[in-house]
Amino acid sequence: xxxxxxxxxxxxxxxxxxxxxxxxxxxxxxxxxxxxxxxxxxxxxxxxxxxxxxxxxxxxxxxxxxxxxxxxxxxxxxxxxxxxxxxxxxxxxxxxxxxxxxxxxxxxxxxxxxxxxxxxxxxxxxxxxxxxxxxxxxxxxxxxxxxxxxxxxxxxxxxxxxxxxxxxxxxxxxxxxxxxxxxxxxxxxxxxxxxxxxxxxxxxxxxxxxxxxxxxxxxxxxxxxxxxxxxxxxxxxxxxxxxxxxxxxxxxxxxxxxxxxxxxxxxxxxxxxxxxxxxxxxxxxxxxxxxxxxxxxxxxxxxxxxxx
Amino acid sequence: xxxxxxxxxxxxxxxxxxxxxxxxxxxxxxxxxxxxxxxxxxxxxxxxxxxxxxxxxxxxxxxxxxxxxxxxxxxxxxxxxxxxxxxxxxxxxxxxxxxxxxxxxxxxxxxxxxxxxxxxxxxxxxxxxxxxxxxxxxxxxxxxxxxxxxxxxxxxxxxxxxxxxxxxxxxxxxxxxxxxxxxxxxxxxxxxxxxxxxxxxxxxxxxxxxxxxxxxxxxxxxxxxxxxxxxxxxxxxxxxxxxxxxxxxxxxxxxxxxxxxxxxxxxxxxxxxxxxxxxxxxxxxxxxxxxxxxxxxxxxxxxxxxxxxxxxxxxxxxxxx
Numbered sequence: 019x020x021x022x023x024x025x026x027x028x029x030x031x032x033x034x035x036x037x038x039x040x041x042x043x044x045x046x047x048x049x050x051x052x053x054x055x056x057x058x059x060x061x062x063x064x065x066x067x068x069x070x071x072x073x074x075x076x077x078x079x080x081x082x083x084x085x086x087x088x089x090x091x092x093x094x095x096x097x098x099x100x101x102x103x104x105x106x107x108x109x110x111x112x113x114x115x116x117x118x119x120x121x122x123x124x125x126x127x128x129x130x131x132x133x134x135x136x137x138x139x140x141x142x143x144x145x146x147x148x149x150x151x152x153x154x155x156x157x158x159x160x161x162x163x164x165x166x167x168x169x170x171x172x173x174x175x176x177x178x179x180x181x182x183x184x185x186x187x188x189x190x191x192x193x194x195x196x197x198x199x200x201x202x203x204x205x206x207x208x209x210x211x212x213x214x215x216x217x218x219x220x221x222x223x224x225x226x227x228x229x230x231x232x233x234x235x236x237x238x239x240x241x242x243x244x245x246x247x248x249x250x251x252x253x254x255x256x257x258x259x260x261x262x263x264x265x266x267x268x269x270x271x272x273x274x275x276x277x278x279x280x281x282x283x284x285x286x287x288x289x290x291x292x293x294x295x296x297x298x299x300x301x302x303x304x305x306x307x308x309x310x311x312x313x314x315x316x317x318x319x320x321x322x323x324x325x326x
Numbered sequence: 327x328x329x330x331x332x333x334x335x336x337x338x339x340x341x342x343x344x345x346x347x348x349x350x351x352x353x354x355x356x357x358x359x360x361x362x363x364x365x366x367x368x369x370x371x372x373x374x375x376x377x378x379x380x381x382x383x384x385x386x387x388x389x390x391x392x393x394x395x396x397x398x399x400x401x402x403x404x405x406x407x408x409x410x411x412x413x414x415x416x417x418x419x420x421x422x423x424x425x426x427x428x429x430x431x432x433x434x435x436x437x438x439x440x441x442x443x444x445x446x447x448x449x450x451x452x453x454x455x456x457x458x459x460x461x462x463x464x465x466x467x468x469x470x471x472x473x474x475x476x477x478x479x480x481x482x483x484x485x486x487x488x489x490x491x492x493x494x495x496x497x498x499x500x501x502x503x504x505x506x507x508x509x510x511x512x513x514x515x516x517x518x519x520x521x522x523x524x525x526x527x528x529x530x531x532x533x534x535x536x537x538x539x540x541x542x543x544x545x546x547x548x549x550x551x552x553x554x555x556x557x558x559x560x561x562x563x564x565x566x567x568x569x570x571x572x573x574x575x576x577x578x579x580x581x582x583x584x585x586x587x588x589x590x591x592x593x594x595x596x597x598x599x600x601x602x603x604x605x606x607x608x609x610x611x612x613x614x615x616x617x618x619x620x621x622x623x624x625x626x627x628x629x630x631x632x633x634x635x636x637x638x639x640x641x642x643x644x645x646x647x
Contacts, residue, residue: 026552042472045462049522050478052459056519057485060496067496118366125363138633140370145629147580149597150618153604154373157380157611165376168392179391199373262491263582267601281491288495289587297495304492312487316480 061305067298080295087299096275096283103190104259104279111194112254115201119250122202123209137210144203152267155196159183159268183269186276193264193277200264201257205250212246213239245322252315259307280304381405381615388611404616411613412439434610438617441599445621448513448585448595449578455518456574457567460525465555467526468533482523489520490583501588508590516584521574528573528635532566533559569635572628579624596621 033041068087070080091097126137143151159166159182167179182188216239224234240247262281265271271278271286278286280300288297380388382400413422415437467475497516498507506512536559544554560567582597589598600621604614 022552022556023550025556026550029552039472042466042470045466046478048459049463049482049526052455052515052519052522053482053485056497056500056516057489057493058481060493060500061488063496063499064493067499118369121362122366122370125359125366128359134633138629141629141633142374142626143370145576145580145625146622147597147600147618147625148582149600149604150377150622151373153600153614153618154377156604157614158373158376163389163391163393163611165393165395171392199369203370256487260491263597266582267604270605284491284495285587288498294495294499301492301495305488308487308492312484315487316483319483 064298064301064305067295068302070295072294072298073292083295087295090296091299091303096278099275100278100280100283103275103277106190107194107197107258107261107279108255111197111201111258112251114194114198115254115258116205116251118198119202119205120209120247122206123213126206126210127213133210137207140203140206142203143200146200148200148263149267151200152193152196152264155192155199155264156183156268159192184273186273189269189273189277193268196268197258197261197264201254204257205254208246208250208253209243212243216242245318248318249315249322252311252318256308256311256315259311260304377615377618380611381619383612385610385612404610404612405620407434407610407613408436408438408616408620411436416440434613435606436599436603436613436617438596438599438620441594441596442621444510444593445579445595445597448510448517449575451510451514452517452521452578453571453574455514456521456525457571459518460522460570461529461560461563461567463522464526464529465533465559468530468536482526486520486523489516494583494587497584498587507588508593510589510593512588513578513581513584513595516588517574517578517581520581521577524573524577525570528570529563529566532563536562566635569632572632573635576625576628576632579621 033044036044067080069082069084071083071086072080122140126133126140158164162179164179164182166182167176170176171178180188182192220238220242221234224238229237259279260281261279262285265277265279265282266285269277271282275283280303284297284300284304287293287300379395379397381404382397382402383394384399384401384403387394387398411434413419415435416439467479501507501512501516504512506515540558540562541554544558549557580597581595582601585595586598586601589595591602594602600614600617603609603617
């Protein structure tokens, strides 16, 4: 008897007392247990912890404080700056990544030579380890030997090197630029895949009816791609709002909180100030945002699948 | 409509686009596309070039102002320092001295070898967990109808959106409660949980497209469901399974947030280890660049293989190439 037969017979033994209708859930159980314990349960845990004051140093001495942590968020002196920065990340960062990514995907589809090689190279920024990508940009934006400074001086934009990562008025932007560099390729690949999925005959028929290239783009390309683009857009929002590594590597959220986003503030609250309750309340804030994005992501996702 | 009658070619001409159909327009269009490609290409590729160029500069050259665009005296100093430091910090200096007669000393402090070994351990473990658990689940989700199926699928899809910063604090609490703090097992389980849903969606896409006739044929040949799964489906799913494993492996290889918050320095994987070195006092950028290139090799090798599955994996098969 082979090991496959043994597996089959021990499966029969184990499931003998389980009703037929429930057996179908057995193969799904391990995945759901793993995801449930390590991803879904922590969400509930954060909501629970957000009603206590808890220190990372003495987690057993938790004290119920009701909504005090949420009130603390409301009155925190840094929160406005942090929420504003997060908003800039999500709006400016996502839009720039989408526009750039769409152009990249469209160019890749324009019968450039070696499209598959080119699209693999374009993907490198997205698959590189986050810390590697972020350190390259940190080095490039560096104050004393940074190539960006040199470039700006050569172009006559600035007269002498400026310390961009260490100055409150500039520090928000270098990490956003780094993130656009990382996310645009992803959107480019989504665009390329959707463009390639559109039936050539549609364009042929439209051309016979006398549609101009712009009309073809407006009335065929965009409608055919709209749900795919929506999925890509939501992915950009999600990746931008929960990003930590690009900011943390390049500026650590500083100076002050000038480049901090919500995830950086959570990290600081929990692992530098050791205030678990306050950090949990901030995490709940982040869930709510992610929950809204995920809701629409799944909605568009179902639409795309429904059309297939 | 009178104008149309007076000039039969008017409608035809109206539909012509100067940009597409005239000779000059064609040149303008091609030049514009070329320029755009150039600008975007530089934005995407220059940072990568800069990493490679920096890795081959000497320590003296990286401190030069203004920076040199091409390495003036290309050197392996950065790579040499990384390797020497790994040998020394790993406690192999004596061994190397005995075997090769080379005395290794190092002024910098990064044990890249140990970081890579830790990352390999975590990434392979997470990849195996995700593939083994995910494949079984995806088969049932693809081939059977049952109550709650759509809910389960949506839960799995949603669970891809939350990991990372949003759950790092409660995850720390959970791992501490389980007594798994500062263990690689903790990361293996978390990364497994983060990537199993990917695998479910990717493999479900494969099983959805799988022809029924082959499964029916194996049933006619008296295969049990397990035999059909193991002898028929798994061999045919080989490419998708490898792609799934690489996805999970790469996520674990690249992940920073949980590795940083759930491990101490002694057990660090590559991302937090590299971060500590980058943020250390007096960062030596040629060493950072050399280390970056070394740890990016598995990623680039993996990318070559999974490129075809990339979009499907990221969008749960909603968009197919």
